Amino acid sequence: MIENIIKIENVKYKYEKESNDYALNGISLEIKQGEFTAIIGHNGSGKSTLAKLINSILLPTEGKIYVKGMDTSDDSKLWDIRQAAGMVFQNPDNQLVATIVEEDIAFGPENQGVEPSEIRKRVDDALNTVGMYEYRKRPPHMLSGGQKQRIAIAGILALNSDCIVLDEPTAMLDPSGRREVMDTLKKLNKAGKTILLITHYMDEAVQADRVVIIDKGGIKLDGTPKEVFRNIDEIKKFGLDVPQVTELAQELVKEGINIPTDIIDVKELVDLLCQ
Numbered sequence: 001m002i003e004n005i006i007k008i009e010n011v012k013y014k015y016e017k018e019s020n021d022y023a024l025n026g027i028s029l030e031i032k033q034g035e036f037t038a039i040i041g042h043n044g045s046g047k048s049t050l051a052k053l054i055n056s057i058l059l060p061t062e063g064k065i066y067v068k069g070m071d072t073s074d075d076s077k078l079w080d081i082r083q084a085a086g087m088v089f090q091n092p093d094n095q096l097v098a099t100i101v102e103e104d105i106a107f108g109p110e111n112q113g114v115e116p117s118e119i120r121k122r123v124d125d126a127l128n129t130v131g132m133y134e135y136r137k138r139p140p141h142m143l144s145g146g147q148k149q150r151i152a153i154a155g156i157l158a159l160n161s162d163c164i165v166l167d168e169p170t171a172m173l174d175p176s177g178r179r180e181v182m183d184t185l186k187k188l189n190k191a192g193k194t195i196l197l198i199t200h201y202m203d204e205a206v207q208a209d210r211v212v213i214i215d216k217g218g219i220k221l222d223g224t225p226k227e228v229f230r231n232i233d234e235i236k237k238f239g240l241d242v243p244q245v246t247e248l249a250q251e252l253v254k255e256g257i258n259i260p261t262d263i264i265d266v267k268e269l270v271d272l273l274c275q
Contacts, residue, residue: 004066005163005194006031006054006085011063013049022061023049025217031196033162036189038197038208038225042239046217047198051167054196055087068162083112085163085196086156090171092148093141101143101151102127102136108159119158126154129191130184146177150184163194170201182207202229202243206264213238226262245269 006029013024024046031037041047052058053065056072068084070077089095098104102123109119127133130150135143140151149169156164166185170178182204189195197208205211211228213221215238221228229235229246236242249263259272 003033004030005033005068006196007064007066008050008054009064009066011050011053011060011065013046013053013058013061022217024053024060026063027214027217027219028063029212029219029222031163031194034189034192034194035210036185036195036197036208037210037212038199038205039212039214040199040202040205040240041214042200045214045238047214048167050214051087051165051196051198054085054165056081057087079112083159083161085165086159086161088149088152088156088164088166088169090168092145092152092169092172095152095155096140096148099139100136101132101138101140104140104151105155105158108155112159122158122160123154126157129157129188130154131180144177145173146180149173149177149181153181153184153188157188161193163196164188165196165198167198168200169197170199170204178204200240202241206243213240215239225264229264230262 008027008029011024011027012022014022039047049058053060054067056078059073065072067081070081072081096104097107105123105126106119109122127136130153132147132150132154135147140148170181185195185197186207197204199205206225208225211225212219213228220238221231229242232242232247232250243264245266246264249259249269250261252259253261263269
């Protein structure tokens with residue numbers, strides 16, 4: 001039995017008590033241990049609000065969220081919740097607190113009261129995991145955007161977080177920085193970490209095990225990338241792009257070429273056409 005690391009039960013949230021507008025309107029979602037889930041939606045759909053609710057930065061107006069069985073509205077569990085589901089934000093500069101990379105990663109475990117020898121081990125392990133060990137003595141502000149974001153992820157790893165929630169972590173990065181971050185996330189997921197990636201890039205979403213589309217504060221589609229992205233017309237109604245290769249495959253089907261309509265990967269399409 002795989003346990004749900006995050007359980008969201010009929011959650012509603014509004015930013016102003018008097019307002020009738022809900023940023024989230026009755027969302028229920030369960031994230032299993034070890035799953036790589038991408039949540040997508042256009043700006044204002046509610047996806048970043050959801051990330052902040054999971055991390056107890058915001059509390060639900062109605063409904064409940066549980067992280068490893070802990071109620072996010074329980075003040076006494078706040079630190080445990082944020083350790084269990086570590087959060088990586090859009091701008092890595094907002095997360096870097098020290099003037100040297102390794103000190104930055106040690107900051108969280110130090111605040112937890114972890115033994116110095118264990119901190120040293122966690123810092124080294126985290127840096128090795130994200131491929132940044134050789135930069136451990138560097139000032140973070142001298143690093144590229146992608147490298148800074150990998151340091152932010154290492155900081156979460158040093159807390160021994162089971163789940164990493166990332167709120168558009170590649171939005172401010174160039175393509176190579178985005179690739180670095182995605183490669184890191186896939187590696188972490190293979191090693192057993194639960195990844196919850198909030199993004200508006202389709203090419204990132206197709207790399208997840210599961211894709212959830214949010215629009216106007218509600219879940220509209222939820223399934224594997226293949227199940228979700230074959231609904232091209234529906235996805236476009238939500239103001240989102242679909243992977244170009246999926247669109248191309250469906251156009252080829254309309255022209256009478258016998259291939260599946262749920263292709264999400266260029267190599268897959270090339271292989272099928274070459275046959």
